Amino acid sequence: MMIPPREPDDPRNSDVLLRRRLLEEGWNDRAIRRRLADRSWVKLRHGAYLPTPIWDQLDESGRHGLLARAVQLQASTEVVLSHVSGLPEYDAPTWGLDLSEVHVTRKDDRTGRREAGVCQHCGTIEEGDVVTRNGVEVMSATRLALEVTTIASVEASLCVVNYLLHAGATTPEALARRNEKMTHWPHTLSTDLVLRLADPRIESVGESRSFHLCFRYRLPMPKSQYEVRDESGQLLGRVDFAWPEHKVFLEFDGKVKYEKLLKPGERASDVVIREKRREELICRRTGWRCIRITWADLEDPERTAAAIRSLLFPSLGA
Numbered sequence: 405m406m407i408p409p410r411e412p413d414d415p416r417n418s419d420v421l422l423r424r425r426l427l428e429e430g431w432n433d434r435a436i437r438r439r440l441a442d443r444s445w446v447k448l449r450h451g452a453y454l455p456t457p458i459w460d461q462l463d464e465s466g467r468h469g470l471l472a473r474a475v476q477l478q479a480s481t482e483v484v485l486s487h488v489s490g491l492p493e494y495d496a497p498t499w500g501l502d503l504s505e506v507h508v509t510r511k512d513d514r515t516g517r518r519e520a521g522v523c524q525h526c527g528t529i530e531e532g533d534v535v536t537r538n539g540v541e542v543m544s545a546t547r548l549a550l551e552v553t554t555i556a557s558v559e560a561s562l563c564v565v566n567y568l569l570h571a572g573a574t575t576p577e578a579l580a581r582r583n584e585k586m587t588h589w590p591h592t593l594s595t596d597l598v599l600r601l602a603d604p605r606i607e608s609v610g611e612s613r614s615f616h617l618c619f620r621y622r623l624p625m626p627k628s629q630y631e632v633r634d635e636s637g638q639l640l641g642r643v644d645f646a647w648p649e650h651k652v653f654l655e656f657d658g659k660v661k662y663e664k665l666l667k668p669g670e671r672a673s674d675v676v677i678r679e680k681r682r683e684e685l686i687c688r689r690t691g692w693r694c695i696r697i698t699w700a701d702l703e704d705p706e707r708t709a710a711a712i713r714s715l716l717f718p719s720l721g722a
Contacts, residue, residue: 406572483508500560545573621709
């Protein structure tokens with residue numbers, strides 16, 4: 405597993421305060437209500453609380469992860485964190501996913517139910533499906549990747565699958581083998597499509613969405629993480645995506661990318677300048693053209709696709 409476990413003091417590993425345990429320790433409902441009233445605690449769900457300073461440190465994914473842990477602790481039968489609710493334990497992206505409901509899978513193979521913000525699933529659990537991460541039982545990365553495709557869009561699912569592949573948490577072969585056993589699962593119509601589009605070389609949500617944009621708008625599919633060389637074979641740089649036959653490459657600009665490229669003592673502006681010089685070098689030495697897109701461009705995909713198409717096929721115009 406390439407995704408390391410969390411540090412013990414990570415706020416996402418915080419203990420959920422359960423009412424039943426608090427009562428055993430001598431608390432009463434009046435004292436609990438007082439903690440909630442003065443905002444010392446926040447209420448995750450009925451009978452489950454968290455200290456406010458911890459809650460305030462968490463993003464939406466981290467909050468969902470602790471809510472899911474509360475559901476698991478309070479369940480009347482053994483359940484495993486699954487679908488989108490297992491992703492926080494892998495630090496996986498949750499872009500485009502509905503986190504309003506906690507998903508768990510029953511271990512007793514009985515029919516699940518949906519109530520009070522919780523969806524219980526009853527899919528058959530195979531050997532190797534359940535692992536322990538950060539002290540909780542969660543579905544394996546392989547199964548999680550496939551489960552997400554049954555409840556999310558192709559674009560959001562692709563972001564998850566590519567992340568887990570790139571991190572080495574699963575492989576295309578493992579996904580294909582496990583998918584063969586899902587023929588009777590409901591809502592798997594898009595699973596095969598996501599697996600065909602998935603690419604372990606894609607490094608970020610922004611890149612996954614850019615790749616999906618090309619598919620959605622019927623653009624020629626680019627080569628991922630392409631090494632551009634000059635006529636002598638000298639490596640000029642690796643680009644996010646490229647269409648070598650059209651002499652065009654695409655770079656996705658995002659905050660995470662620049663943070664990853666930061667060297668000791670550098671600022672984000674230093675990375676921007678260095679990336680700009682790399683782009684200019686590639687264009688000057690090869691005659692290739694570059695298009696850079698950002699998160700804002702992904703929110704206007706039709707216009708962005710038209711801009712890419714105009715670079716690939718300049719004689720056709722936009």
